[in-house]
Amino acid sequence: MAPETAKVDPMYQFTIQPLLGENMDVAGFNIAFTNSALWMLITAVVLWLFMLGGMKRELVPGRWQMAVETFTGFIDDMLEANVGKTGRKYVPYIFSLFMFILFANLLGLLPLGLIGIHPFTFTSHFTVTGVLAIISFSIVLIVGFWKHGFHFFSLFVPHGTPLPMIPVIFPIELISFLVRPFSLGLRLFVAMMAGHVLLEVLSSFVIDGWNAGAGFGVLVGIPSFLLMIGICALEILVAAIQAYVFALLSSLYINDAENLH
Numbered sequence: 001m002a003p004e005t006a007k008v009d010p011m012y013q014f015t016i017q018p019l020l021g022e023n024m025d026v027a028g029f030n031i032a033f034t035n036s037a038l039w040m041l042i043t044a045v046v047l048w049l050f051m052l053g054g055m056k057r058e059l060v061p062g063r064w065q066m067a068v069e070t071f072t073g074f075i076d077d078m079l080e081a082n083v084g085k086t087g088r089k090y091v092p093y094i095f096s097l098f099m100f101i102l103f104a105n106l107l108g109l110l111p112l113g114l115i116g117i118h119p120f121t122f123t124s125h126f127t128v129t130g131v132l133a134i135i136s137f138s139i140v141l142i143v144g145f146w147k148h149g150f151h152f153f154s155l156f157v158p159h160g161t162p163l164p165m166i167p168v169i170f171p172i173e174l175i176s177f178l179v180r181p182f183s184l185g186l187r188l189f190v191a192m193m194a195g196h197v198l199l200e201v202l203s204s205f206v207i208d209g210w211n212a213g214a215g216f217g218v219l220v221g222i223p224s225f226l227l228m229i230g231i232c233a234l235e236i237l238v239a240a241i242q243a244y245v246f247a248l249l250s251s252l253y254i255n256d257a258e259n260l261h
Contacts, residue, residue: 010200014124014193036128039120043104050099071099078248083255090254093139097132098247105192105239109232123242124192126185133185136250144257155260184249191242195235202228 018032025031054068061069075095079087101123108121122128144152156173157166202224209221 010197010204013118013120013196013200016125035120036122036125039104039107039122040128043100043107043122046107047096047099047103050103071095075247079251082248082251083258086258087251087254090139090251094247094251097136097250098243101132101188101246102240102243105243106236108192108196109235109239121192121196123188124196126189129189130181130185132188132246133181136184136253137181140253140257143254144260147257148260152257152260155256180249180253184246188242188246191238195231195238199228199231199235202231 016034016036018030018034019038020033022030022032051068054065056062056065072091072095075098076088076091079090079094083090104123105121108119108123110119112119144155148154156170156177158169158173161169205224206221206228209219209224212220
């Protein structure tokens with residue numbers, strides 16, 4: 001009998017599936033509660049519990065409180081370095097953005113499949129990362145026009161630009177500015193999707209290798225499994241880096257709105 005091959009679809013893990021209200025439509029749009037929405041809710045609850053446990057304001061901070069204060073201080077320092085003293089009013093937003101993405105990325109890496117629960121990494125969907133990017137971009141536009149009015153358009157004309165070059169430089173800078181939310185959301189989406197696809201492909205090598213026999217299991221399965229362990233460690237690092245990059249770029253874009261150059 002021929003050995004069975006692993007029926008692993010690397011893209012199936014990104015499929016959005018309705019859990020409740022599959023046929024609920026409002027104004028032609030389906031509003032079913034999906035696995036993506038479920039893990040967004042789980043992420044929000046975990047983040048809320050993390051903050052709740054770390055806001056006891058004890059005289060001698062415990063490890064939990066120190067963890068919350070460390071993350072808060074980290075975001076505060078980042079905003080002060082990139083925006084200045086005025087950046088402190090954005091700490092709640094940037095902190096929430098950073099922690100939400102970080103927790104979402106890490107929860108999606110938990111090996112819950114061992115107990116029959118399949119985590120869903122919703123940051124691997126451009127619709128989610130794109131909305132987060134649009135929120136940051138909207139804040140930039142609102143703050144920029146509220147604080148500077150139409151002078152905000154001077155952002156698209158670098159200081160010292162010769163007058164004849166303004167008709168050329170202005171549209172280039174404007175297009176570059178408008179592409180920001182797309183590139184911001186795309187970067188996170190691609191990074192998370194690529195890592196999960198690679199892990200899924202390697203898992204199929206492990207299954208196929210052992211199904212093909214002990215020899216293939218040793219030659220293919222074991223190296224693939226060891227590589228999976230290394231990539232899982234790398235994915236944890238990527239999860240943190242991508243959350244940081246998203247928060248950092250958002251703060252840099254806010255700096256453009258606060259401090260025109």
